[in-house]
Amino acid sequence: MLRNSECRLDGEMQLGNEIQPIEIAEGVYWVGVVDWNLRDFHGYETPKGGTYNSYLIIDEKITLIDTVKGPFFDEMIGRISQIVDPAKIDYIVSNHVEMDHSSSLPAIMQVVPKAKIFSSAKGKKGLLEHYREMGFQNWDIEVVKTGDEISIGKKTLQFIEVVMLHWPDSMHTYLKEDKILFSNDAFGQHIATSERFEDQVEGVMEDAEIYYANILMPFGKQVLTYAEKIKQMGLKFDMIAPAHGVIWRKEPERIIEAYVKWANAEAKQSVLIIYDTMWGSTEIMAKEILYGVESAGVDVKLRNLRKNDWSKMVKELMDASVVAIGSPTQNNGMFFTIAGFLSYMKGLRPKGKKFFVFGSYGWGGGAVKGIEKELTESGFEIVEPGFQVNFKPFEEDREKCREIGSRLASLAKK
Known part of the structure; x- marks a missing residue:
């Protein structure tokens, strides 16, 4: 493992802080970043900081699930470099266009200009519009919709459109063999921690409720539709890996159940x-x-x-x-x-x-x-x-x- 290093845009390693990826399942790695000093997100106070989570899957087709906020690109690419040469990435999944997830995309595309990007139809439109001056003309973007699958070797990715949960372009990606849901902005929390799993951190459900109340509360109807959709699809989860906060691995369905409760506006006698x-x-x-x-x-x-x-x-x-x-x-x-x-x-x-x-x-x-x-x-x-x-x-x-x-x-x- 590389220590005391950091990575420039060109991939060259330099002296700096230690960078460590974390393997969350066999061949599946967290390669995101922790923003210890985040105190404001869309005007929503974040006194505990935050994270921007990206995930790397090592298979016949090396796949990156989402990127990170632009200023943290070097840190993400440094973590990837400990696992594999970033230039070997074949696929990039863009679950959501918003800048905290996609603003490293132009930089990673400089490293892997021939990589294929997967997004929803509205996601493709948003990416091409936002990055029109950053070389998007050469990007290979494939549109996917709910139920579409791609094989990346031994593993299979399945896509789920989640319109207005919380943007029109939003989608989730499901790793079928490992039963991991990469849920982007759904099921997250704004907390900065060196731990990666919710069972390692106290008070995560309260943080998740604060996150829901400030970001997803307007979309209760869509939450209920989503819960019914994944039930109909018969999806089971060993992990739910959001784009913010820690990963749910201890009875992960309970965060979905909590969302359904909140979406149904089940208030207390208070x-x-x-x-x-x-x-x-x-x-x-x-x-x-x-x-x-x-x-x-x-x-x-x-x-x-x-x-x-x-x-x-x-x-x-x-x-x-x-x-x-x-x-x-x-x-x-x-x-x-x-x-x-x-x-x-x-x-x-x-x-x-x-x-x-x-x-x-x-x-x-x-x-x-x-x-x-x-x-x-x-x-x-x-x-x-x-x-x-x-x-x-x-x-x-x-x-x-x-x-x-x-x-x-x-x-x-x-």
Whole structure:
């Protein structure tokens, strides 16, 4: 094994950091990269970092499943070089066009200009459009669809189109003999770790739920269609190897079962209170609503938008059956952080939630009305008219907030 080395685009090894591939099954290797410093992905906070996973299969036709984000190309090619001369790669599978998976493709095609690329029809269109100035004219791209198979020697690859899970071009690749599903963006997590398997890392299912909530929640219908499709195809899995995070090998079907549960919007009997505050009045109201919910014996969480990770809050929102949103009035409208969160939430389209709005104001109201308007126009259910106070909540206002909390708890129980 090569040590203290790194690889340039031309494949020449140089002194640098140790690079190690990991064999996940006989002849199947993880050759991806760990992004220890990733802290933001599409605006989704990633405090644990992330990975870009690529997989190399050694057979009569040496096959690379996906590439990595462009700046990490040298690291990927260095890992491949420990297993085989990268110039000997015959096939490249592009499961998804998005840049975190394909932006090393032009560089690898410089190394293996005659390699055949396999992608979906929309994947081919996306690759040719995005890389029109990077030599794509000479790329040999073969379009595949659900059920298509190719032999790479002793092993067989089968392709599954997964339209809008989460892009139109997305597909999965199934290694039949080893029962490994290369699932690209489905079933992943954003965590950086030196371990490669989920049973080696604590809390992976929670990380997977946060990932689902922030990336795949809008596509619940497609998740359910996919689950039915693989059932009809009779696929069994010894491993599910996503493009982000660690590989599922301990009862891997349980991540698919979790996706089905999340897609069905199976919320818990809980209330989530999301708010921001300027001079403390809205926060007082939020805490009184919290006390009302707690007194009724229902699980409740209180989250200040400027003091909590929005990505985790979205996961909590997915789990909650009732959501209370509180805002002070700013310039006759809702507070700017509330407006931003509503925009983010609207794009994720959480299902089956009941909403209540509260807030405070000084010389002019507007926050509660603005939030209710935004929720209604986005198709969310508001359970009762909002409640707002002028300047600060006095005891009678606090009592009303506790009563509201009790009613929200009753709704959560239903």
